[in-house]
Amino acid sequence: MRIGRLGAVVVAVLVAGAQPPKKAAGPLDGRKEAERAKTLKDAGGTEESERAVEMGLVWLAKQQKQDGGWEFDAGSKDERVAATGLALLAFLGAGETHTDKCKYQKTVAAGVAFLVKAAPGGGGIGKPLSKNAYAHGIGTLALVEAYLMTRDKALLAPAQGALNHVIAGQAANGSWGYTPGAAGDTSITGWQVQALHAARLSRDFVVPAATVKKTAEFLDAVGAGKLKARYGYSESAGAAPGTSLTAIGLLCRHRFDGWAADHDGMAEGVKGLMKKAPVKTAAVPDTYFYYYATQVVRTAGGDEWATWNEGPKGADGGRKGGMRDWLVLLQLKKDGPNQGSFDPDPGHIGRSCGRLGTTALAVLTLEVYYRYPLPR
Template sequence: MSEKNTTAVPSANGKPAAAAVIRRLDAAEESAQERLIKKHVPAWVVSGAVHVTVIALMILFLPSRVAPAKPVEKVLATTADKTDEPDDENLTNTDPGIDPNIESALPDSARLDKQTVDAAVSTDNVGQPNAADTDTTALAVPGLNASDFSAPGVTGDTGSFMSGTGGNKGDSLNTFPGRSGATKSKLLREGGGNAESERAVALGLAWLATKQKSDGGWEYDMGKKEHRAAATGMALLPFLAAGETHKPSKDKEMKYQKTVNDGLGYLMKACPLVGASAGRISENMYEQAIATVPLCEAFGMTKDPVLKPYAQAAINYIQKSQGPNGSWGYGSGTNGDTSIVGWQVQALAAAKLSKDLVVDDRVVKKAVKFLDLVAGGSRKSMYGYSETATAKPGTGLTAVGLLCRYYIDGWGPNQPGMNDGVAGLMKNPPTAGPVRDMYYYYYATQVVHFSEGEDWKTWNEGPKQEDGTRKGGMRDWLVKSQQRKDGANLGSWDPEGGGGWIGTNCGRLGTTAMCLLTLEVYYRHLPLYKRDNGAVKILEDK
């Protein structure tokens, strides 16, 4: 700014006035842009400061004014206590089977570190005893010589599984996809399972895994302790039913991959592939069948070529060991009883469901003839121990016979003999209290489940009460009877009392395995036969 003085001007009183000062401002020399900046920048600065202050106050004070979120309980109450299950939509998750959140919440005594395995089941030291690593015969699929066809049981290279006489023209489906993914979730929800039953499965698998021995096998804690292959087979089945295998999957995290891998390795080492004993895991046919089922299921689920020769060899031995009357006895080639036949048929069914293992028609037809021998009633709806024993409805042997008919004679839910048989089972439903007879409940639950309809809802969830709720079903009974106190038995079931076959011979390990398989019935096997095309739709939705 500059200043310039001018000539003094007289004031009103005659005295000379002070010199006027004329100020000449240089504002005219500023540009429009500079004036704009000087005008608005201060406002922007003030506005920014105000916003920063407000945000700081919100951060400082807002948390103290909002109540902390309460943890959401993910475990549903059972339908025995209330009608609605508000969290039922959780069952539509990709795989609610072994929920990782459930496992991480398990008490320390039931938890396992994440298990991994670098490769699938190894063939090291497996197969022919003392075979050299370069001996390829140890991996050859065993066949039978011509002379073997003179034996009571035979094995061929072709065969049609559904070769029985009582079929109802149902659709035959591969059942293993029901054990994972969207199909498992749908089967679980529609079949009557819930989050509480799945939590029981998670707890039970965790307990089973802790009982595995260092050699990969398991051992019964009561009764038949020497039958380790049977104990191993029985313990593996609940893991496989839950979708756990020995191979990694891009679609599912395998929490028990190493557990299953080591268990299968134990069975493979017990199964020679060549020689007179090819395929013989045990001389006891009960044990042979129980050990063969997981080999066939694991192969069917993974198509692992390493497993195939062992599964086929074990199945061949079963077929070759069939007795003259179509049954199986305790020893190879002898006549036996309905109970032993039940396990052989489950092994044959698992083999055929794999789609790649061979089951001979002649073995199946002879087994059907044995069922005819031990059946009772005009519709063959009840079964006895042997052809000389009296067949009665609603027994464990009747449940075994009906399940065998379902698998090898085409008996679906519309077959008259199956309907009458299920009606007999419904007169001997689950009851409250400790586990009574898991042998019966294991078989009967499968039969009624495959029968579907109102009978299944009553069996699974209990009879309908006056208020519309259901109480006293198999599902809630098993969940409530499981050991839930932290400790060595957490997740297991007490051995059945009263001389029950499973508890007496297989102890806590066998009882727990059978309880788990019963709770996994919703998705362990897709139905072979439906009253409608629901099973086909499930597969299409997958």
């Protein structure tokens, strides 16, 4: 990847000017190299899954454009903020930052600079990172994570400004839609909740309690059943287990309502997700579903997580065929321009975000072991 002259200047300033506290503990410290190795082993990751993450990052780095951003290679090519946000999240998830002397420091710095350029200034509401609500939520999450991992004060105002736009754009029913203030759906809401949840991990960001409360009210409205273990698009009708919407709803419950493994609604919801547990086949996965569902089942732990991650027990007591080995198998290993990437999936991600979006989500899924800490 080559960055233009102006971009190179911005990156150099960002890298040189960032002075994060060296010993400050952070909520995402589990991504740091030493801590990551321990968490990986404890949670069921392997050397093979980490190699797959690294191969994916190598490919993603090669796709970066001269202006520091990324671009989808399918229908949503104009959504540069979403493409950049997803790619950056993959690097950040592996502990790569723009302030640490790491392998992809310049890559991350250029991506962060691209988002900062698009961000509202001064911490106000201003304009969104993108007119697309999905893209704005994804870009906001990336900015917030970059700040949480570095405490780079230069990112505080842009990240809070982007968060302010999320907060101001919430509809009266607690959802987020395609335009600010318009009633929306569970899928769009999922990305806003992820960004707001990340912000709530630090006292440096402001997220009103009223925003969280309204979100819970929306989730109650689109949740089906006594336990609210299944979720629909914009209403509870049609809510079913083992769908992307249910996985998103459950992750939102975990992030905002603190639903953990011992919560009846979460336990029932995970049972539903297990009906679509990964199976080691040659098929291309629904990466959107598995990105969300893997995070949810990770909260359950125990046999359900082992089955999801490693596969069901065989006659010999061993496990094989789970999400981890399935994704490792699907990654392209052959030498060539696509080595380390994942073929576009047949769903919305593949059609709209192509190889870049599919690869970023697959890498993020393989980082689930250490990307976010589980509640203690």
